Amino acid sequence: MTDTESGSAPVAMGRRERKKAATRQAIADAALRLFLERGYDDVGIREIADAADVSTTTLFKHFPVKEALVFDEDADQEARLLAAVRERPTGQSVPAALREHALRHRMATADSDPRFTAFFDLVNDTPALRDYVQAMWLRHTAALARVIAEESGLAADDPACTALAHFALEVPRAARGHADVREAVTRAFDLLETGWRALVPDA
Structure with a gap:
């Protein structure tokens, strides 16, 4: 309220x-x-x-x-991440919601503003920053796993929820360096989607 x-x-x-x-x-x-x-x-x-x-x-x-x-929005990022799962459209799977979030918030802004491109280049070209942002991003794993469990009707400690959260947060790093980063992100989430659908068909 x-x-x-x-x-x-x-x-x-x-x-x-x-x-x-x-x-x-x-x-x-x-x-x-x-x-x-x-x-x-x-x-x-x-x-x-x-x-x-x-x-x-x-x-x-x-x-x-x-x-x-370099990174001053950690709490805001987590809030947006969790909202992407909680507020996803009816019928959209959890992996699909996380894929859309990754493409929209971690990549689309870079395409629309040269300043974001320069920022991401700075991070990607600096090992200390790459390691820091990945560690920072993975801190959201536990919170994301809890929300996935809530939205999927699974136990809070279900390892499948933790695994999905972890690998979803790892996708941007897995896609780094590919000629078509968008395609790489999409392919990675396709894999997560296939496994998740087999385990939890209605989530």
């Missing part, structure tokens, strides 16, 4: 919270700009702090490791 529906006014972000959010965004923007200009490995933390006009101590309060400067 929203604040409007419950009859109460939405709670506005306080001045302190607004300042913290603005500082965090300034740091992230400065880091990404420098990384895109010079490469991730050639930019130091102090340079980023100077560009954002903050101390290195402040920077680390917002971003505990250098890699985190």
